[in-house]
Amino acid sequence: MLLGVSVYPEQVSMEEIDAYLALASKYGFKKVFTSMFSVEGTKEEVFAYFKKFCDIAHQYGMVVDGDCNTMFLHKMGATEKNLAVFKEMGTDIIRMDMCYMDQRDVDLINNEYGIRIELSAAFVKAIDTALKNGANPNNFSACHNFYPERYTGADLASVMDVNEKLKALNIPVGIFISSNVENTHGPWPVHDGLPTLEDHRWIDVELQVRHLLSLGNVDEIMFGNAFASEEEFKAIDQVMKASHVHVPRNDAFKDFADFFPHGDLERVPFRVDLASDVTDLEKEILFDYPVHSAGEYTYYMLRSRFTRMIYKDKPIPPRAYDQPCFKRGDVVIVNDNLKHYAGEIQIVLRDDMKVDGQRNYLGSIPQKELFLLDQMKSGRTFTFMK
Incomplete structure (x- = not known):
């Protein structure tokens, strides 16, 4: 650029x-x-x-x-x-x-x-x-x-x-x-x-x-x-x-290494207003993982899937959230109530995604910045600014 x-x-x-x-x-x-x-x-x-x-x-x-x-x-x-x-x-x-x-x-x-x-x-x-x-x-x-x-x-x-x-x-x-x-x-x-x-x-x-x-x-x-x-x-x-970030190829994942985004990458940076009870591990996954990448479909969420593979052995205890639904722009992480997917970072795109105990609320993208989500499609990489 x-x-x-x-x-x-x-x-x-x-x-x-x-x-x-x-x-x-x-x-x-x-x-x-x-x-x-x-x-x-x-x-x-x-x-x-x-x-x-x-x-x-x-x-x-x-x-x-x-x-x-x-x-x-x-x-x-x-x-x-x-x-x-x-x-x-x-x-x-x-x-x-x-x-x-x-x-x-x-x-x-x-x-x-x-x-x-x-x-x-x-x-x-x-x-x-x-x-x-x-x-x-x-x-x-x-x-x-x-x-x-x-x-x-x-x-x-x-x-x-x-x-x-x-x-x-x-x-x-x-x-x-x-x-x-x-x-x-x-x-x-x-x-x-x-x-x-x-x-x-x-x-x-x-x-x-x-x-x-x-x-x-x-x-x-x-x-x-x-x-x-x-x-x-x-x-x-x-x-x-x-x-802009350079991510080396991660050969630790062997046959899956090519599926992980790597090389010189352009990321869309989002700001997020963090909740007060976010854990240090959740902050690490949110901010330090270099290439959150949207999955195939972006109907309900932008789904960063690879973090669940990297952090699969780390516990993410469920945390209560006192709202019936997550809202567009909310940033969440899958917790141990859905262990196979625990560690996935997700940005909610709809206002009717029910709070079912499987995701911890991490924070929200500021209201005035929600229009940034309008152009995010499958395969786009993104990051979160501290």
Whole structure:
């Protein structure tokens, strides 16, 4: 998962940009998006500005993604077949504000300078056409737009539809999240956040990221507005550390070793409000087992089955729970009243799962985060954040 930030040169100084990129890179952010055509001046002045900009970004190990349009392309003396000036400038990625819907898209994508072309995710048909006309699929990606005006952002269903189509074409897709710092800005002096998804406006940034991880079809996440705070960077860093793990193959299980998730894995991190009577063993199973993995069917629950094999010799005494039913988002563990399955961690998905004495209540996913469960399907791996 590539993380990125956005900066808008016409509104801030180069010194502020330098400090911001230094901070972002400290927390694993590797990409900076910027608006090239909004910088005024002659061709020479604009070139000098972005040459310095790119040098700063590269100093921090970041790639530069420059928002461009045809007018700016030609202003800089470039054509769809000749991007030499952008190479000299140090630009790594050119995001075209609009597609051409013809051979010019292919010419851009197949440029000889190694500059990656980023197209708007909204133009799936243009992307498909470019591929059919010989565009190199390894030299371009797609990215959703951001929406500064309230109530104009995308809905989840539409984004999911586009993402699935792009995944079918093997095209990486990026999306924007929004900082909640007061008076952040975008390319215009508006201060209402800058997400792709309207429902992400004003929710915690780490929850925005965990939601996008749960979708399973996003490759890049970028802040749309500037400047995000160090606290937000830290929160996202914690999520990314929880969401990615390397698990070695467990040969102790012999013929079953390949069934256990292993290798470099991406996990959806859930927060859980723990009950007061959870035992140390239950906490160990909940938090320390690296790859909870949803079973074949997810009708009543997300069922992490492998923990019962690992902890089969550990006692899990039954514990009373004074509710008639578990609710969606409750996290439970099978106890010794159902010994064959004891140790399974389960996340309840329905409000009518009766309390039958076979499961101990461990806690609940916070109400405001229950929507993360909507995208969890069979085979998805997940974890719990302490």
